[in-house]
Amino acid sequence: MPDAVAIVGAGVAGAAAAIRLAERGVPVDLYEAVPEPRPIGAGLLLQPTGQRVLAAMGLLDGALALGVRVDRLFGDTPSGRAVLDMSYRRFHADAYGLGIQRGALMDLLWQRVRELGIAWHCGAAVEDFEQDAGGVTLRVAGRAPARHAALILANGSFSRLRQRMKVAQHARPFAWGAVWTVLPAPAGFPQVELRQRFRSASQMLGLMPVGKAAAGDTAQGINLFWSLPVAELEGWAGRTALAALKRQMCDLFPGVAPLLAGLHEAAQLREARYADVWMARWHDGRVLAIGDCAHGMSPQLGQGANMALIDAHELAAEADGGDWRAVFARYTRRRRAHLRFYGQASKGLTPMFQSHAVVAPWLRDRFFGWGGRLPYIHQQSIATLAGVKTGWLWGRLKL
Template structure:
């Protein structure tokens, strides 16, 4: 997301761009995404928003309840303004829209190029142990949360895997039962089930819905062994609609495990190299911000270069400064909230429910949560 958004924004300003991708055939990984107003604005800037909007699903609120139906979370985008909403989208739709544009703009691509080194001083990019390309004026490293280049080039202050991840799948929802909201059901902090409408997606006809189920990463083999029937029965126990959705899953291969990482860097830039997207600031997807941040990063970097065309270091500094406020806030909130929704710590779920119930009655706090969700809140 970050790499393609940056390539497109740079190309539009007239830069000559080369995009490196480790896969021979670029393809999306993962299921559904929630595009926040920030990500929507980035897509509008790239002239892609209307195309994506027609095949995605409008999301007006985020609602969470416990298994007895008590409301824990109820965040309506509309309370931030009349035209404020999220968009649930199939990751493939977003990926394909960006990639088609990369191709139509004639951006040079080097595929099947697993980059293993970057010389930040000379601007050289090496892949497949030895093939080097460059020198480039700037190397933008956007190789995602599990970046291999990050540690060597930029120095990582901390980068740890979360012990909990999530199982994801996308399911046809012809009756559009999931429409309108990202809905979640919790039991303590160890059970979290979510249904996110993701629009008609690739086929352009049938509405689809992403189903996710929180799970410790080490429990995945056990889950696979138990099979789909056991899973749908478990889901039905907490949330019958989610159980019905899971019954439509054809085989275990349609469900993938997502593992998250939390990363904090010593620096984002080194000589002629800069990090953007998850490579720079991976967090858990609890707040639904990662793809949005990556999309905006790409455009913000191109704009920063435009703002200081003759001074690369100043442009890069300006970019980092402009992005840090939002990134810091997202990291703090995601570190605070993730264990409250995904952990086996006794009492965590009850503490979360109580504090959120109290907080919902305080308008200023509700607005803070909403600004965090829409990606407006910085630190």
């Protein structure tokens, strides 16, 4: 019987799962479709929960050397009405978010994958799988079928392999996405807070300090996020002159002007699309889905990479003995409350920040700032952001 576990996708979820399992002595084969994975991707805000997983992998110091401690999240309207004002210190005296470039995080994870000697197959797109009583057979483009003890799908929100799992599920693409880029921070540009500016729910600009792309770099990056309906994302660069887009951004938030001096061409802006992924459970026999593949959500709560790290950590905690069906079933039970809460919270919040809705953002502008000044509401909001909640009224994740 084969004893190695196959992981499909070497993003945050797949790479972290490979590391945590290999550390427990589980043989792993990591399959990645991209022939030469390069460290690219948006800036991420890693929450205290995700930071704890990085610490367990021995990678937190490296991440801190590259990223930036974010103390506060502040969002307001053009008229100056504060909508969000959350300070990590009100969650815990030592707490902070870690702004980091996805590429920098991936470099750290991939370096650890190599150090652990994990079998990593690049340019290996997994096209299909079949499971039976003794294992799982993978069909990989251009290669002979490969046999494994179990299969972990970590290949993102738009995974087609997930549909082969006999589990009730849906993946609904969001009507809104974004363009984003990382720009060099001009001298004196604020580096301690995630800054957002909203006009209703149809315009949103986000600025987040994300530190260096690599060790040895001197430039500190600011991640710029501009919300757009998917219909406008299609070929936006051809239709909208960059100058016009920059004017819209400055009109919404004049303070962004010095940063935009570093935005010279449309090609610097990358598109992002999301899907809301729901599964009745995350396992089907010897097959498990983790990361965005299992629970993709909008980026409003800044939890996707965080959840991917937690998935990997919690999976390894259950991975004793060779009975993968039992391990995966226990994993589903262990993750249920946490993932359900964040799935619901993300769904509830998204129309308030990215939509053509009128009432939801009006309510947001009237009540979020006011509610946030109440200690209980502030505590609940910052605990949600920190990634620890497992229920609406009570329940905390223990890692």
